[in-house]
Amino acid sequence: MEFRNLKKQYQTLKSEIDSNMQEVLQNTNFISGRQVTELEEKLAKYVGVKHCISCANGTDALSLALMAWEIGPGDAVFVPDFTFFSSGEVVSFEGAEPVFVDVKEDTFNIDPAKLRQAVMKVAGEKKYRPKVIIAVDLFGQPAEYEEIRKIADEFGLFVLEDGAQGFGGEINGKKACSFGDISTTSFFPAKPLGCYGDGGAVFTDNDEWAALIGSYRIHGKGSYKYDNVRIGMNSRLDTLQAAVLLAKLHAFEQYEVSEVNRVAEKYTEELAAVVKTPIVLDGYLSSWAQYTIQLESREQRDGLQNYLKERGIPSMIYYPKAMHSQEAFAPFKGEESELSVTTGLCQKVLALPMHPYMEEDEVIQITTAIKEYIGK
Numbered sequence: 001m002e003f004r005n006l007k008k009q010y011q012t013l014k015s016e017i018d019s020n021m022q023e024v025l026q027n028t029n030f031i032s033g034r035q036v037t038e039l040e041e042k043l044a045k046y047v048g049v050k051h052c053i054s055c056a057n058g059t060d061a062l063s064l065a066l067m068a069w070e071i072g073p074g075d076a077v078f079v080p081d082f083t084f085f086s087s088g089e090v091v092s093f094e095g096a097e098p099v100f101v102d103v104k105e106d107t108f109n110i111d112p113a114k115l116r117q118a119v120m121k122v123a124g125e126k127k128y129r130p131k132v133i134i135a136v137d138l139f140g141q142p143a144e145y146e147e148i149r150k151i152a153d154e155f156g157l158f159v160l161e162d163g164a165q166g167f168g169g170e171i172n173g174k175k176a177c178s179f180g181d182i183s184t185t186s187f188f189p190a191k192p193l194g195c196y197g198d199g200g201a202v203f204t205d206n207d208e209w210a211a212l213i214g215s216y217r218i219h220g221k222g223s224y225k226y227d228n229v230r231i232g233m234n235s236r237l238d239t240l241q242a243a244v245l246l247a248k249l250h251a252f253e254q255y256e257v258s259e260v261n262r263v264a265e266k267y268t269e270e271l272a273a274v275v276k277t278p279i280v281l282d283g284y285l286s287s288w289a290q291y292t293i294q295l296e297s298r299e300q301r302d303g304l305q306n307y308l309k310e311r312g313i314p315s316m317i318y319y320p321k322a323m324h325s326q327e328a329f330a331p332f333k334g335e336e337s338e339l340s341v342t343t344g345l346c347q348k349v350l351a352l353p354m355h356p357y358m359e360e361d362e363v364i365q366i367t368t369a370i371k372e373y374i375g376k
């Protein structure tokens with residue numbers, strides 16, 4: 001069994017993906033080909049924002065946003081403690097201070113009440129200037145943007161939506177990657193919309209930031225490539241990746257998001273009485289980057305993972321370590337006790353196989369094994 005069956009997806013979409021890739025090979029327009037612009041236009045339309053600027057990966061996408069806002073030393077950026085390393089790495093990379101905020105146990109996303117406390121604390125201490133909230137749409141579900149926006153407005157902060165896992169999700173019909181002042185995503189192969197290598201994109205309605213990001217991603221270019229007006233980076237999306245994404249976006253819109261929701265519903269139906277299953281808030285739609293259950297303890301979780309492995313069922317631990325306890329951010333300056341939900345989740349979470357091409361009998365095979373292990 002595959003954790004995320006990219007082989008089956010390729011077999012299903014083979015003719016369109018192959019012909020799109022062949023076209024790039026024939027034209028040899030490997031960098032900044034017309035497919036890149038076409039993809040950017042389609043993605044902006046899909047998300048419902050004015051600008052989409054593609055780039056080399058989801059980490060660069062976050063960096064480009066922080067660069068456009070000139071975030072640097074002395075600035076505080078609020079980041080959930082439970083996320084992939086990139087969400088905080090980019091803050092330190094700009095020389096700013098990541099402030100880790102605990103998440104909610106039932107959604108895995110940043111806890112707005114604790115976010116408010118953290119912002120007030122930093123503002124009161126006057127050591128760092130509060131500047132940005134990076135809200136992550138973890139495992140496919142958008143963060144609580146209505147609450148987050150209130151805090152941002154009250155304290156004059158920017159909201160950066162890290163939609164690397166959230167692409168395709170919604171709140172009341174409004175699409176993920178439209179909730180931040182700037183939003184970003186990743187096209188890493190295993191993300192909800194993945195390419196065949198690394199890729200990413202930045203989304204915004206703001207013309208000035210869009211122009212800046214367009215410049216930063218190509219060596220800080222001015223009116224043309226050899227006119228360089230600022231220090232930037234080399235972060236373009238390859239034409240081949242854009243060609244793959246154009247083929248995949250179609251399937252993503254047509255049925256993949258609804259199919260992962262079908263799989264998630266089946267899992268929850270089978271498992272809700274057995275383990276803690278993930279919650280999707282009212283009016284929210286998840287794109288199910290992961291389907292994550294919670295066990296009672298590390299022993300039970302690790303035991304289940306082994307039990308599944310012996311039966312040929314892959315599972316993953318996202319994430320085994322809180323951001324605040326990553327060595328790269330050491331020494332941790334906050335209060336351990338304020339991040340207890342994340343610390344607990346790291347012991348108890350287990351992500352199950354999840355992708356749009358999963359058959360119902362595969363789900364049943366997995367849930368049956370889990371029920372056997374738990375003994376219910």
Ligand SMILES: *Cc1c(COP(=O)(O)O)cnc(C)c1O
Nearest residue numbers: 057058059084086087164186188
């Ligand atoms: C994957 C991921 C990123 C980084 O994306 P890359 O394309 O791998 O650089 C950032 N944030 C989150 C939450 C992610 O899951």
